[in-house]
Every structure is written in structure tokens, then in C-alpha cells.
Amino acid sequence: MTYCVAVRVDEGLVFVSDSRTNAGIDRLSTYSKMFTFGTDGERSFVVLTAGNLATTQSVISQIKRDIKQNNVPNLMTVENMTEAAEYVGQLSASQQQKHSTAVAGGGFDASASFILGGQISGGSHRVFMIYPQGNFITATAENPYQQIGEIKYGKPVLDRIITRDTRLEEATLAALVSMDSTMRSNATVGPPLDVLIYAKDSLSLNRHFILQADDPYLLEIKAAWDEKLKEAFAELRRVNWNEPTSVSVVTEE
Amino acid sequence: MTYCVAVRVDEGLVFVSDSRTNAGIDRLSTYSKMFTFGTDGERSFVVLTAGNLATTQSVISQIKRDIKQNNVPNLMTVENMTEAAEYVGQLSASQQQKHSTAVAGGGFDASASFILGGQISGGSHRVFMIYPQGNFITATAENPYQQIGEIKYGKPVLDRIITRDTRLEEATLAALVSMDSTMRSNATVGPPLDVLIYAKDSLSLNRHFILQADDPYLLEIKAAWDEKLKEAFAELRRVNWNEPTSVSVVTEE
Numbered sequence: 001m002t003y004c005v006a007v008r009v010d011e012g013l014v015f016v017s018d019s020r021t022n023a024g025i026d027r028l029s030t031y032s033k034m035f036t037f038g039t040d041g042e043r044s045f046v047v048l049t050a051g052n053l054a055t056t057q058s059v060i061s062q063i064k065r066d067i068k069q070n071n072v073p074n075l076m077t078v079e080n081m082t083e084a085a086e087y088v089g090q091l092s093a094s095q096q097q098k099h100s101t102a103v104a105g106g107g108f109d110a111s112a113s114f115i116l117g118g119q120i121s122g123g124s125h126r127v128f129m130i131y132p133q134g135n136f137i138t139a140t141a142e143n144p145y146q147q148i149g150e151i152k153y154g155k156p157v158l159d160r161i162i163t164r165d166t167r168l169e170e171a172t173l174a175a176l177v178s179m180d181s182t183m184r185s186n187a188t189v190g191p192p193l194d195v196l197i198y199a200k201d202s203l204s205l206n207r208h209f210i211l212q213a214d215d216p217y218l219l220e221i222k223a224a225w226d227e228k229l230k231e232a233f234a235e236l237r238r239v240n241w242n243e244p245t246s247v248s249v250v251t252e253e
Numbered sequence: 254m255t256y257c258v259a260v261r262v263d264e265g266l267v268f269v270s271d272s273r274t275n276a277g278i279d280r281l282s283t284y285s286k287m288f289t290f291g292t293d294g295e296r297s298f299v300v301l302t303a304g305n306l307a308t309t310q311s312v313i314s315q316i317k318r319d320i321k322q323n324n325v326p327n328l329m330t331v332e333n334m335t336e337a338a339e340y341v342g343q344l345s346a347s348q349q350q351k352h353s354t355a356v357a358g359g360g361f362d363a364s365a366s367f368i369l370g371g372q373i374s375g376g377s378h379r380v381f382m383i384y385p386q387g388n389f390i391t392a393t394a395e396n397p398y399q400q401i402g403e404i405k406y407g408k409p410v411l412d413r414i415i416t417r418d419t420r421l422e423e424a425t426l427a428a429l430v431s432m433d434s435t436m437r438s439n440a441t442v443g444p445p446l447d448v449l450i451y452a453k454d455s456l457s458l459n460r461h462f463i464l465q466a467d468d469p470y471l472l473e474i475k476a477a478w479d480e481k482l483k484e485a486f487a488e489l490r491r492v493n494w495n496e497p498t499s500v501s502v503v504t505e506e
Contacts, residue, residue, distance in 0.1 A: 152405030156434040160482055169491060177486065181409040197494050207494060217492055224489055229413055232481035233430065238422060239470055241450050241460060 001188035002149030004033055004048035005158070005175050006115045008127040008139040011168040013117045013198040015046050016175040018149075018183070020190040021053055034194035035060050036205045037067070037075045043120045044205050045075050045084060046196055050149035051112030051132065058095045059088070059112065078120070085116050085128040085136045093134030113148040118198070125200045145175075153185045154178030172197055173221075180222050191218070254441035255402030257286055257301035258411070258428050259368045261380040261392040264421040266370050266451040269428040270301050271402075271436070273443040287447035288313050289458045290320070290328045296373045297458050298328050298337060299449055303402035304365030304385065311348045312341070312365065331373075338369050338381040338389045346387030366401040371451070378453045398428075406438045407431030425450055426474075433475050444471070 004017040017033040031053065038044040047063070049056035066074035078084045092112055099110040111132035119125040127139040129146035139146050141164045147155065154177075161174040172195065182189050191213040196205065211218045257270040270286040284306065291297040300316070302309035319327035331337045345365055352363040364385035372378040380392040382399035392399050394417045400408065407430075414427040425448065435442050444466040449458065464471045 150405075152403075152438070153409055155438045156406055156409075157482070157486075159438050160479060161486055169494060172494060173489060173491065174486070177489070185405070185408045185412050195494075209494070221489060225485070226413060228485035228488060229410070229482070232478070232485050233410075233414055233427070235481060236426060236430070236474060236477055238426065241422060241425060241448075241462070 002033055002050040003182045003189045004050055004115055004149055005145060005147045005178055006117045006127045007145040007162055007171045007175055009144060009166045009168060009171050010164055012200040013125055013127060014171045014175050015048060015196040016179050017048050017194045018189045019192050020188060032194055038205055041203050044203050045118035048115040052110045055095050055110050055112040059091045062091050080120060080123050081126040085130060088114055088116050089130045089134035089136055115146050115148055121203060150182055150186050150189055154182040157181060176221055177225055180225060255286055255303040256432060256435045256442045257303055257368055257402055258398060258400045258431055259370045259380045260398040260415055260424045260428055262397060262419045262421060262424050263417050265453040266378050266380060267424045267428050268299050268301060268370060268449040269432050270447045271442045272445050273441060274306055285447055291458055294456050297456050298371040301368040305363045308348050308363050308365040312344045315344050333373060333376050334379040338383060341367055341369050342383045342387035342389055368399050368401055374456060403435055403439050403442055407435040410434060429474055430478055433478055
């Protein structure tokens with residue numbers, strides 16, 4: 001499985017993805033799920049992938065091939081971010097279609113989801129979540145992040161911390177904590193982690209970091225968050241559940 | 254949707270369930286998902302339900318009918334908790350079978366899951382999670398809780414707090430916080446909440462509380478947990494992501 005999250009705040013974009021892939025329990029491997037495309041100063045794209053590995057790999061290959069062979073459209077020729085999302089959505093839908101018809105039935109699932117984020121010079125920085133069907137939604141002020149894969153474990157912390165005016169570095173930390181909660185509760189999500197921080201209008205993808213499982217900062221955040229959550233829990237007020245009236249509850253029997 | 258959690262610690266059992274039910278967006282209603290059966294001093298059972306409401310209601314009705322009509326087996330005659338779990342699992346599987354064959358296809362899903370917990374005099378207190386297929390697993394020292402419904406949002410906090418020697422009141426608070434995280438991130442889970450605290454060997458179900466949406470203690474926990482999580486987050490060490498070497502990460506490009 002997978003967990004990828006992209007946050008869009010006023011200051012820019014943050015992307016965090018895990019890299020554990022399993023196709024059956026004896027094919028547990030590590031694949032990066034973060035791919036970057038662009039030309040410094042002109043356009044920057046980040047693609048995160050979840051779902052069938054054959055599908056996502058073939059989509060990424062096709063994106064590269066289209067650029068190299070100057071096929072139209074490709075990520076270097078699209079005029080805006082929405083067009084880029086449409087392009088990736090169409091590639092994804094057609095790759096899934098191809099693989100699904102080749103092997104019909106048998107519980108085979110070729111579906112894949114993508115997050116596409118970035119900026120084209122002259123436009124604003126945006127994030128899209130692309131469904132297996134190829135259609136997509138975008139991150140907005142009210143929904144400043146998008147997730148794919150195992151999205152639920154890490155959602156509560158994002159809901160509490162992220163708003164559109166959250167600072168870029170804060171958003172990065174929130175995404176890391178969200179990833180940590182997911183890794184804690186789901187063994188199929190794991191390091192190394194890809195982290196990419198994109199400052200609005202920088203049109204540069206040079207802040208792409210890879211955190212290994214033994215990265216000191218990752219270990220520190222993991223331990224500190226665990227400890228602080230336990231402290232927070234210890235500080236909550238306890239009530240005496242033998243005296244229900246003290247908590248204004250009603251005994252049923 | 255639904256979220257129900259049952260915790261088994263050395264001191265006893267805790268059950269927390271929400272009560273929001275939706276069968277289509279215009280049939281949003283409130284149904285309790287916690288049902289109790291037993292004879293004080295002899296046997297105590299708590300059943301939590303998730304899934305198709307018609308299935309869960311018919312299972313609960315049948316449990317009551319079997320007791321009233323002295324059908325064998327019933328919850329008042331089973332000799333141990335495992336037998337009780339087998340009985341509920343069989344009822345569930347047969348009710349689903351009945352409804353599934355009546356209306357074939359059409360995306361109709363009659364499936365339901367149950368948590369059964371309790372104690373029979375002379376035996377130990379136990380918790381079972383009963384799958385839609387009717388088979389079941391039990392809470393153990395390594396896995397001291399069971400969940401059904403929207404289980405993922407509220408799992409991280411349980412994983413951090415609950416062990417088998419957690420005090421009963423602490424486990425209650427942890428289950429409430431787990432429920433709060435779920436309600437925060439998923440609109441289909443909501444109050445009133447059923448809370449039942451069962452002290453080992455008490456063989457009594459009299460600590461069953463219903464917390465309404467405006468319950469002062471519930472509101473206090475919700476606000477305090479939100480505030481303390483934000484404080485905990487604020488206390489995490491920030492790093493300068495412009496200087497990757499300071500966090501021992503590798504720049505890819």
C-alpha cells in the first residue's frame with residue numbers, strides 16, 4: 001500500500017510520500033512514488049502515485065516518453081495546471097483500460113490514483129487529486145490538502161493543523177507527522193520517505209529530500225510526537241464514571 | 254457509517270459506539286448501535302453493530318426472540334464467550350444470506366460486522382470481532398482492542414495509549430478520544446455516543462452512559478484534545494529545510 005499527501009498553502013506546496021510496495025507478501029519492495037518534471041524558472045511538476053504498480057509505472061514512463069518524443073500534449077507543452085491534470089488523468093485511464101481488458105476478471109485491479117501538483121510560470125501553484133477514472137479534484141482554501149492511498153490514519157492531524165495560511169515549513173512538519181501516524185498504524189506504509197518543498201513562484205524542484213528509516217530527524221519527530229501525545233492524553237481531565245451525574249450523562253438502566 | 258470500539262484490559266472492558274446511520278443522504282438518522290443482554294451476577298453481554306441496518310436489526314431481534322422463546326442456543330444458555338460469538342456469527346451469516354438472495358445484484362450489500370464482549374460467571378472477560386462471514390477474532394494482550402466501521406481515523410491514538418495493563422478509566426478516555434478523532438474527520442460518524450464500562454467480574458451492565466452532542470464532558474474533551482494536540486505539534490523541533498545536511502537527508506538533484 002501507499003500513503004501520499006500534498007498540501008497547498010499560500011506560501012507554496014509540500015509533498016510527502018512513502019515508498020513501500022507490496023504485490024503479494026513475498027514481493028515487498030521499495031519504490032519511490034514521487035516523480036518530478038520541469039524546467040527551472042519555467043514550470044515545475046510533482047507527481048505522486050498510488051495503486052497498481054504496473055499502471056503507475058507505465059503512466060510515468062509515458063509521461064517521460066511524451067516529453068522526449070515531443071508528443072502533444074506533454075507536460076512541457078501544456079498551458080496550465082488543469083490541462084496537465086487532464087493529460088495525466090487520460091494517460092492513467094487509458095493504461096488501466098489496456099491492462100484490464102488484457103486480463104479480464106480474477107479480481108485483478110489495475111486501478112491507480114495520482115496527485116499532481118506544481119506551477120507553470122504566470123499561473124498559480126496548484127494540487128490535483130486524480131481518481132482512477134481519470135477525473136480530478138483540486139485542493140482549495142477549504143480543503144488545503146489532497147491524499148491518496150491509506151489516507152485515513154493521517155487525516156485527523158492534518159484537519160487540526162493545516163489551513164491555507166499555514167507556513168510552508170509548518171505544513172511540511174504536519175505532513176511528516178501525518179505520515180508518521182500512518183506508518184505507526186499500518187505496516188504496509190513505510191520509509192524511505194520522499195519530501196519535496198516547493199515555494200510558490202520559485203519554479204524550482206531542488207528541495208527534494210529522501211529520509212531513510214534511520215534518519216535522525218525522522219526518528220526524533222516519531223519519538224517526540226509519541227511522547228507529546230501521551231503527555232497530552234495524560235493532561236485530559238478524568239471524570240468519575242461511577243457518578244454519571246457529574247458528567248451530565250444519563251444512565252440507561 | 255459507524256464507529257464502534259471495544260477495549261479489553263486486565264481490569265475489564267470498555268465499549269464506545271456512535272449512533273449515526275445513513276441509508277442515503279436523505280435518511281440520516283440516529284440509532285444506537287450498542288445492545289446489552291444478561292443477568293446480573295451471572296452473565297453480561299454487550300453487542301456493537303456496524304453495516305447494513307436491516308441486517309443488524311434483524312440479528313438483534315433474533316437474539317431477543319431466542320431468549321424469550323428459550324430457543325437453543327441463546328445468550329442465556331451458552332456456556333462460554335466463544336460459544337456466544339459463534340452463535341452471533343451464525344445469526345449474522347444467516348440473516349445476510351436471507352436478504353442477499355431475496356434481492357440479487359444491484360450493488361446491494363447486506364453485510365454487517367459485530368463486536369461481542371462480556372463475561373460469563375466462572376470465565377474470563379473477553380471481546381470478539383465478528384466478521385460479515387460469521388467467523389471471528391478475539392482481543393488479546395498484543396491486540397487489546399477491536400473496532401468495526403470507520404476504524405482507521407481513531408486507530409493511531411489507541412495504538413499509542415492502550416496496553417493490557419491500562420487502567421479501565423484510562424481506557425475509557427482513550428476510546429472517547431479515538432471516537433473524537435473519528436468524528437472530527439468523518440461526517441458520517443456522530444453523537445449521541447454510547448459508553449459502557451464493565452469491571453471484570455462485576456457481572457453487571459449498570460455503567461452504561463449516553464453522551465449527547467452537547468454533553469459538557471464530551472465538549473471539554475474535544476476542545477482540550479484539539480488544543481493539546483496543537484500545543485504538542487508546536488513543541489516539535491523545526492529544522493531548516495534549506496540546509497538538508499543538518500537533517501542528514503540526501504538531496505536528489
